[in-house]
Amino acid sequence: MAKVNDAVIKIATVNGTGSASANGLLRKAIFRMGVPVVGKNYFPSNIQGLPTWYEIRVTGDGYQSRANRVDIMVAMNAQTYARDMAEVTTDGILIYDSTWPRSNLLDRDDINVLGVPLSRLCNEHFDGARTRILMKNIAYVGVISALLDIDLDVIKGLLEETFAAKQHLIGANMDAIKLGYDYAIDHFSCPLPYKVEAMDATNNHIVIDGNTAAGLGCLYAGATVGAWYPITPSTSLMDAFRSFCQQYRKDPETGKRTYCIIQAEDELSAIGMVLGASWNGARAFTPTSGPGISLMSEFIGFAYYAEIPAVIFNVQRTGPSTGMPTRTQQSDMMSCAYASHGDTRHVLLFPADPGECFTMAPTAFDLAEGLQTPVMVLSDLDIGMNDWMVPAFEWDEDRTFDRGKVYTAEDLEAMEAFHRYLDVDGDGVPYRTLPGQHPKGSYFTRGSGHTKLGAYTEDADAYQDVIDRLLVKWETARKKVPEPEIIHSKFNTAAILTVGSGDAACKEAMDRLSEQNVGLNYLRVRAFPFSDSVREFIDQHEVIYVVEQNRDAQLRSLLMLDLDADPKKLKSLLHYNGIPINAGFVVDGVLDEIAKGRAA
Amino acid sequence: MSYIPKPKVTHPRAARNALGLTSRDYEGAVSTLCAGCGHDSVTAAIVQSVFELDVEPHKLGKMSGIGCSSKTPAYFVSQSHGFNSVHGRMPSVTTGAYAANPDLMYIGVSGDGDSLSIGVGQFVHAIRRNLNMCYIIENNGVYGLTKGQFSASADIGSKPKKGLPNQQEPIDPVSTAISLGASYVARSFSGDKEQLVPLIKGALKHPGFALVDVISPCVTFNDHEGSTKSYEHTRQFYHHVTGVDYIPPAKEIVAEYDKGSVMPVELHDGSRILLRKVDDRYDPTSRAAAFKYLREHFNAGEITTGLLYIDEQRKEMHELMGNVEVPFAELPLDSLRPASGELENILKRYR
Numbered sequence: 001m002a003k004v005n006d007a008v009i010k011i012a013t014v015n016g017t018g019s020a021s022a023n024g025l026l027r028k029a030i031f032r033m034g035v036p037v038v039g040k041n042y043f044p045s046n047i048q049g050l051p052t053w054y055e056i057r058v059t060g061d062g063y064q065s066r067a068n069r070v071d072i073m074v075a076m077n078a079q080t081y082a083r084d085m086a087e088v089t090t091d092g093i094l095i096y097d098s099t100w101p102r103s104n105l106l107d108r109d110d111i112n113v114l115g116v117p118l119s120r121l122c123n124e125h126f127d128g129a130r131t132r133i134l135m136k137n138i139a140y141v142g143v144i145s146a147l148l149d150i151d152l153d154v155i156k157g158l159l160e161e162t163f164a165a166k167q168h169l170i171g172a173n174m175d176a177i178k179l180g181y182d183y184a185i186d187h188f189s190c191p192l193p194y195k196v197e198a199m200d201a202t203n204n205h206i207v208i209d210g211n212t213a214a215g216l217g218c219l220y221a222g223a224t225v226g227a228w229y230p231i232t233p234s235t236s237l238m239d240a241f242r243s244f245c246q247q248y249r250k251d252p253e254t255g256k257r258t259y260c261i262i263q264a265e266d267e268l269s270a271i272g273m274v275l276g277a278s279w280n281g282a283r284a285f286t287p288t289s290g291p292g293i294s295l296m297s298e299f300i301g302f303a304y305y306a307e308i309p310a311v312i313f314n315v316q317r318t319g320p321s322t323g324m325p326t327r328t329q330q331s332d333m334m335s336c337a338y339a340s341h342g343d344t345r346h347v348l349l350f351p352a353d354p355g356e357c358f359t360m361a362p363t364a365f366d367l368a369e370g371l372q373t374p375v376m377v378l379s380d381l382d383i384g385m386n387d388w389m390v391p392a393f394e395w396d397e398d399r400t401f402d403r404g405k406v407y408t409a410e411d412l413e414a415m416e417a418f419h420r421y422l423d424v425d426g427d428g429v430p431y432r433t434l435p436g437q438h439p440k441g442s443y444f445t446r447g448s449g450h451t452k453l454g455a456y457t458e459d460a461d462a463y464q465d466v467i468d469r470l471l472v473k474w475e476t477a478r479k480k481v482p483e484p485e486i487i488h489s490k491f492n493t494a495a496i497l498t499v500g501s502g503d504a505a506c507k508e509a510m511d512r513l514s515e516q517n518v519g520l521n522y523l524r525v526r527a528f529p530f531s532d533s534v535r536e537f538i539d540q541h542e543v544i545y546v547v548e549q550n551r552d553a554q555l556r557s558l559l560m561l562d563l564d565a566d567p568k569k570l571k572s573l574l575h576y577n578g579i580p581i582n583a584g585f586v587v588d589g590v591l592d593e594i595a596k597g598r599a600a
Numbered sequence: 601m602s603y604i605p606k607p608k609v610t611h612p613r614a615a616r617n618a619l620g621l622t623s624r625d626y627e628g629a630v631s632t633l634c635a636g637c638g639h640d641s642v643t644a645a646i647v648q649s650v651f652e653l654d655v656e657p658h659k660l661g662k663m664s665g666i667g668c669s670s671k672t673p674a675y676f677v678s679q680s681h682g683f684n685s686v687h688g689r690m691p692s693v694t695t696g697a698y699a700a701n702p703d704l705m706y707i708g709v710s711g712d713g714d715s716l717s718i719g720v721g722q723f724v725h726a727i728r729r730n731l732n733m734c735y736i737i738e739n740n741g742v743y744g745l746t747k748g749q750f751s752a753s754a755d756i757g758s759k760p761k762k763g764l765p766n767q768q769e770p771i772d773p774v775s776t777a778i779s780l781g782a783s784y785v786a787r788s789f790s791g792d793k794e795q796l797v798p799l800i801k802g803a804l805k806h807p808g809f810a811l812v813d814v815i816s817p818c819v820t821f822n823d824h825e826g827s828t829k830s831y832e833h834t835r836q837f838y839h840h841v842t843g844v845d846y847i848p849p850a851k852e853i854v855a856e857y858d859k860g861s862v863m864p865v866e867l868h869d870g871s872r873i874l875l876r877k878v879d880d881r882y883d884p885t886s887r888a889a890a891f892k893y894l895r896e897h898f899n900a901g902e903i904t905t906g907l908l909y910i911d912e913q914r915k916e917m918h919e920l921m922g923n924v925e926v927p928f929a930e931l932p933l934d935s936l937r938p939a940s941g942e943l944e945n946i947l948k949r950y951r
Contacts, residue, residue: 029869031951032951058742100837205951206947206950206951207950207951208950212950216946219936219937219938220938220943221711221933222931222933222937223702223934224701224931224936225696225928226694226929227692227695234789248937248938248942249936250853251924254924255921255922255923256922256923256924256925257923257924258923258924258928258931258936259923260699260700260921260923260928262695262696262699262729264692265721265722265724265725266721268689268721268847269689269691269692269695269721269722269725269766270692272686272689272691272692272693272695272696272722273692273693273699274696275685275693275696276683276692276693276694276696276697276698276699276700277696277697277700277928278694278696278700279693279697279700280696280697280700280701280704280928280929281700281701281927281928281929282700282701282927282928283797283928283933284696284700284914298686299685299686299689302686303686314735323653358848361758362820365775392944392947392951393935393943393947394943395943397940401933435658435697435701436658436681436701436703436927438658438661439656439657439658439679441658441681441815442657442658442678442679442680442681442682443681444673444674444681444682444684445681445682445683445684445685446682447682447684447685447686448684467913468908497752514684517758523908543909561788564734577663582661
């Protein structure tokens with residue numbers, strides 16, 4: 001069966017061999033032909049020498065989630081050859097380097113095995129061990145291009161852009177492409193049943209990872225202080241912010257920096273720096289992952305109680321403990337929602353893709369400053385480090401920012417007295433001042449018990465007064481946070497409710513279920529605390545399939561805790577093996593429940 | 601931390617500084633520390649220092665962590681902004697605060713528990729960054745608020761009130777700071793205000809990390825016989841190697857000094873620190889020599905005090921980073937993003 005623009009190509013290589021640029025070239029060439037693509041990395045927590053995979057989903061329908069199948073496997077790693085072959089879907093294709101013999105025991109007769117002597121071709125054509133290894137990767141891009149009918153002019157154009165500053169590499173890379181391409185044309189009947197055909201479906205779209213998008217969002221949000229401790233999978237967020245700042249954050253007159261990035265000695269220090277900077281009125285943030293949140297927790301509770309803005313990006317990875325640092329999960333929702341000892345609760349934002357990483361960055365700063373509290377953006381490795389196709393970002397020049405309630409020197413001059421924790425407006429959010437502005441604005445920031453006037457206290461009522469007022473602020477937060485995404489039809493009594501990177505798989509699953517006449521409504525929470533519309537949505541349905549990527553149904557627990565949602569309605573579909581969730585998992589989960597008598 | 605407001609009464613003829621303020625204007629709440637606590641003397645020395653330096657109260661950031669020492673920012677300059685953070689984390693908060701606003705003068709008050717145990721990592725890295733702050737350690741060798749456990753600065757053989765003498769090596773903040781490259785390192789004694797005040801003034805004015813380790817006896821848990829951090833022990837083994845005078849900008853050096861033993865050190869703003877060598881063998885500009893001297897005298901049971909190391913050449917954090925001079929909060933957000941339409945250019949590489 002011929003399949004046009006619907007194929008999953010998986011490339012198995014060894015990390016540290018330069019395969020990332022070859023894979024990027026292939027993914028980008030398909031995208032440039034106007035065909036939607038998704039790129040997912042499966043990589044080891046290691047620098048060099050271990051197996052790594054890149055999966056390109058060619059998806060004419062535009063689905064962004066991982067497809068749970070492999071149509072074309074490029075098995076470049078002898079170490080994983082057997083398992084790579086086993087993964088190929090029936091009638092699929094396996095390409096391997098036929099320079100060396102391979103055991104017949106590994107053969108499968110339900111797939112097509114195509115041998116290309118990639119090492120031999122490159123060894124004959126190129127000199128130097130490193131060049132030969134790099135070019136071998138480029139050569140398989142040529143093979144796939146022939147097999148899938150990918151436009152060589154597009155590839156050439158991409159190489160010209162990539163190596164604009166190193167012209168001599170364009171020819172060499174193009175030679176490698178041609179080695180693979182010509183061999184495939186001569187030996188196989190190209191193109192394959194799977195092929196890529198030019199479309200017009202990527203106009204005004206970009207392919208980008210969530211960490212880069214979040215770093216760009218911080219640039220646009222006016223963040224000036226970034227403090228961090230390197231941790232996978234969040235590191236590339238600060239790398240991106242730094243590179244944007246180097247270009248766009250130099251004072252035109254003095255050449256001095258209008259940003260400050262500090263690599264801290266640990267996460268405890270990183271969050272301390274964020275709080276110090278925010279206390280002084282800068283927009284400050286730290287990117288981290290689960291273990292970093294554990295370390296930051298004491299300070300997060302401090303910031304909640306002392307009411308200091310802070311923005312924390314948690315690019316979640318697989319826990320518990322060190323877990324699998326290069327695999328994805330949504331397992332920090334609980335620990336972030338209630339981080340720290342004592343009665344604390346925190347505002348969380350849940351981007352679904354890089355597009356929302358970009359837009360939610362300024363939203364996070366607005367909320368943190370507007371509410372004077374830590375705000376955590378819970379992305380994950382799937383969003384943060386994989387290549388998503390999303391509409392090109394837009395920036396509204398008229399967008400205004402919420403810097404929160406800050407008395408200026410003029411305000412203070414005109415006032416009789418300033419009290420830091422007084423609920424002047426009745427919304428639970430007090431006014432603050434910035435150090436150095438005016439003597440009347442000075443106050444003592446402390447994590448110990450304090451009165452509404454800001455003074456130290458051990459008085460029962462005065463303590464409780466402030467702690468209760470923080471609940472008023474929590475309700476203000478509920479009204480300010482982004483509303484959920486809802487797809488609703490009055491004919492459906494069951495629904496899917498998900499969060500973050502579950503979005504793409506759930507939407508694809510709904511399309512597939514709809515083909516089987518299973519109609520479901522949809523809600524994706526975008527923030528915690530949950531808006532009233534989340535409560536209303538749950539009330540409207542008999543069954544809610546809560547789809548999330550952790551073992552313990554943390555989103556479901558939060559719905560119960562924050563909204564008192566009826567647990568009998570909430571049926572969990574949990575995917576938590578570290579691989580991004582796929583639509584098939586959701587479809588199967590829902591159909592299983594229907595078979596057991598659950599309403600659809 | 602207990603808090604008692606102090607009634608404000610100023611003598612009509614009290615001395616006023618260049619801002620027209622009296623030293624009473626630099627006081628804070630009434631201390632709730634034990635009567636006779638060394639920390640209260642340090643507080644008084646801080647008040648005198650900032651008064652004499654004509655510091656605008658609201659331009660001073662008072663930073664601390666947790667412990668008896670960390671309570672003290674409530675007891676001085678009530679019109680300053682205070683940040684009483686979590687245990688051992690004052691340096692990181694100050695680092696972030698300074699990154700955002702280099703205009704303020706930062707004074708951190710910490711203790712031996714706060715800086716040498718739970719917060720030793722942050723203490724070390726603040727030095728490494730040459731964070732521009734005056735970092736005071738009120739060093740008494742014990743944990744006061746939890747009733748008298750040894751801290752990491754307790755000397756071998758020092759006796760507790762109850763139980764066995766300490767057997768573990770002490771961490772000496774002074775030699776630690778010198779070995780890490782701190783650019784201003786001093787040690788003093790809470791009972792010697794004459795020495796302490798100029799050291800604090802120099803530390804406040806020094807551009808970079810300035811440590812003042814102050815032996816500040818704990819009258820309740822560590823002032824008995826056999827303790828090496830008691831008033832009596834400190835007075836007996838106190839060894840003064842350098843005297844310091846702080847000379848503000850444009851002030852003439854009027855006092856007579858023996859030329860051979862006086863070393864003027866020029867600070868960035870034109871002020872000077874005059875080092876008077878009490879012991880001619882001491883060289884506070886050589887890390888190696890200072891280290892050797894300190895160790896030898898420590899081995900002899902002496903507590904070497906004074907300005908023990910200074911390097912006015914080392915660049916402080918802000919200068920090293922090349923950041924703008926204005927506080928980040930004063931930069932309008934609209935000025936911090938790329939020009940209108942530039943987003944399209946940025947996104948080209950992702951198409």
